[in-house]
Amino acid sequence: MRFAVTYHIRSDAASIEARAQGIAVEQSVEMPLGGIQDSAVLVDIVGQVDGIADIGNDLFAVRIMLAGATIGEDAGQFLNMLFGNTSLHEDVLLHDAEIPGTLRLACGGPRHGIAGLRQRLGVPHRAFTGSALKPQGLSPDQLGGLAEQFASGGLDFVKDDHGLADQSYSRFASRVRSCAAGISRGTKITGHPTRYIPSLTGNLDQLRTQAALARNEGLDCVMVAPMISGFSNVQALVADFPDMAFFAHPSMGGLRISPGLLIGKLFRLIGCDAVVFPSHGGRFGYSPAMCLALAENARGNDPGCPALPVPAGGMTIDRTAEILDFYGPDTMLLIGGNLLLARERIAGEAAAFARAVADHTFTRG
Amino acid sequence: MRFAVTYHIRSDAASIEARAQGIAVEQSVEMPLGGIQDSAVLVDIVGQVDGIADIGNDLFAVRIMLAGATIGEDAGQFLNMLFGNTSLHEDVLLHDAEIPGTLRLACGGPRHGIAGLRQRLGVPHRAFTGSALKPQGLSPDQLGGLAEQFASGGLDFVKDDHGLADQSYSRFASRVRSCAAGISRGTKITGHPTRYIPSLTGNLDQLRTQAALARNEGLDCVMVAPMISGFSNVQALVADFPDMAFFAHPSMGGLRISPGLLIGKLFRLIGCDAVVFPSHGGRFGYSPAMCLALAENARGNDPGCPALPVPAGGMTIDRTAEILDFYGPDTMLLIGGNLLLARERIAGEAAAFARAVADHTFTRG
Secondary structure, rough: EEEEEEEEEEEEOOOHHHHHHHHHHOOOOOOHHHOOOOOHHHOOHHHHHHHHEEEEEEEEEEEEEEEEHHOOHHHHHHHHHHHHHHOOOOOEEEEEEOOOOHHHHHHHHOOOHHHHHHHOOOOOOOOOOEEEOOOOOOOOOHHHHHHHHHOOOOOEEEEOOOOOOOOOOHHHHHHHHHHHHHHHHHHHHHHHEEEEEEEEEOOHHHHHHHHHHHOOOOOOOEEOHHHHHHHHHHHHHHHOOOOOOEEEOOOOOOOOOOOHHHHHHHHHHHOOOOEEEEEEOOOOOOHHHHHHHHHHHHOOOOOOOOOEEEEEEOOOOHHHHHHHHOOOOOOOOEHHHHOOOOHHHHHHHOOOHHHHHHHHOOOOO | OOEEEEEEOOOOOOOHHHHHHHHHOOOOOEEEEEEEHHHHHHHHHHOOEEEEEEOOEEEEEEEEEEEEHOOOOOOOHHHHHHHHHHHHOOEEEEEEEEEHHHHHHHOOOOOHHHHHHHHHOOOOOEEEEEEEOOOOOHHHHHHHHHHHHHHHOOEEEEEOOOOOEOOOOOHHHHHHHHHHHHHHHHHHOOOOEEEEEEEEOHHHHHHHHHHHHHHHHHEEEEEEEEHOOOOHHHHHHHHHHOOOEEOOOOOOOOOOOOOOHHHHHHHHOOOOOEEEOOOOOOOOOOOOHHHHEEEEEEEHOOOOOOOEEEEOOOOHHHHHHHHHHHOOOOOOEOOOOOHHHOHHHHHHHHHHHHHHHHHOOOOOO
């Protein structure tokens, strides 16, 4: 059984057939076909060019059929066969990929996704709100105090900044205890079940230890960065902690892989229930069309259930209506730095943000 | 204690100061400085722009001092703070980085490196030879037969193709047993201690299981792909298997990180003893200058001992002299597909390759 992979290649028309055939070989047998003595390998394993389309501006979309048997059940091996060596060519972008059946079964996609998060938060219809604990360098007590302010404002989610790890000035265990306690104090005031999302870092052993610590603090959401932790390790962690909802951070995601594929489709494949991405109009350069495609991919339901798109990266409260109209209610608005600018008025600003989302009337979508 | 990181940014002169300051903030506190209430964070943690140089063609080299305290002892967190979010900007390349002292100690660099590999192979001076087991799709028996032919030709190293994982048609355990046996049969003929290098894949548990299987077969070299397995996991694996020499494969290394930094400097930091990279003049586009810088970085000795550069990616036997003159003798020549084209004459071609390296007289370097 084969699956289709699409690459965008910058090339002239005269060379594109050879380039396409080169990628078909590179991402399968990686050797001159003349050296292959086993005819079954030539028939069943060697990649096949299925189509070449001129999409303008010296770009060609090349569709290649790869053999599912080369992947098996490991999400890391999927990346390896999709783009391992071809990523080293500067003029090729991995645009899209089908997910082979065996891998789809082995990974399973989100366990909780949008519906599970709606149930946990008691938020049946509206978009979610979130903010981030920062800056890097604060002590666990300071971060816990900040978490309390966000929760006092009635936000749905308060996540660690992805730079928070297990630093000497703020050890993971102390931070999680302090922030979980801060959130608890805040939720006692509001009655709203705000969730704290600690960021997990390190090797698979450390990811497991940290996830267990989070569970012991009564938490049911965590964040991972699949491009740093490795796809295979996130796949294993999700299987080990089926009760946890996983948020994906795009850190180190700036490969020449379409964000719609990497963040929208592949992060959800390995079990992430919510995917954070830099939305258009913020600090990063993704186009509105790419953001929408990414969000739609994330909300797919095969395998697993729809995952929650989390547009972020320099969002501001005054854009709440625009962002909601663009992404619709199955979305979490994540506003970090812009809320933190309020300093001693953070809880009040958080409350205004929460209210803006709750009161929004959609003009489209 | 701060360490310097250099980025190359495509920008106009009018915006470069703001871009540089933006990256200094993004890779440290990731929030508006006006929202930071703790003065110690402003002084000790926020990234500082240390210099901006116009390097022509609308490119600027920006040097930023980041705080070592944000990294700690985890190599994955190092990547996260070096380039996590900034990788999402299409016009920034991570050009170079100093390695903070705590991380240097925690990782330790190569344990065996060039000297250890020279001792194992009994090759005190000349360059090393290597080839690769492929294509993808062969059975363990077929791969074992191929390994025997390469070893019969007297090559130093025979590595798995990086696409070989734990597929249903060739399970890791069977393949490693079969290839180790094939190599043994070959070395009985030649008396030369050819080493087999299996490729390890999957999550950290699977990497450990596979490394232990390799050790049980009497092997002392393995290959990993740090960009797929994750830096933190390779760091852990190296610590767990100090007797193994680690070869690094560049799969998925096509980030906007300078290959000289990523492959030459960072792969060795986390303990890889030899680093495979696509050499100029083959199937990939690295320049001769980049290849040389990468090789020189790999041969650094801080931390750990010099690692072995392994130029590869479409090398041919007729280029042996040129490649040796370019890289010098502390090098392994890795020729895969070109040897496999010989089909039933593989052992003979391998012997010719081994002889060409042994007989080479250097004209420079």
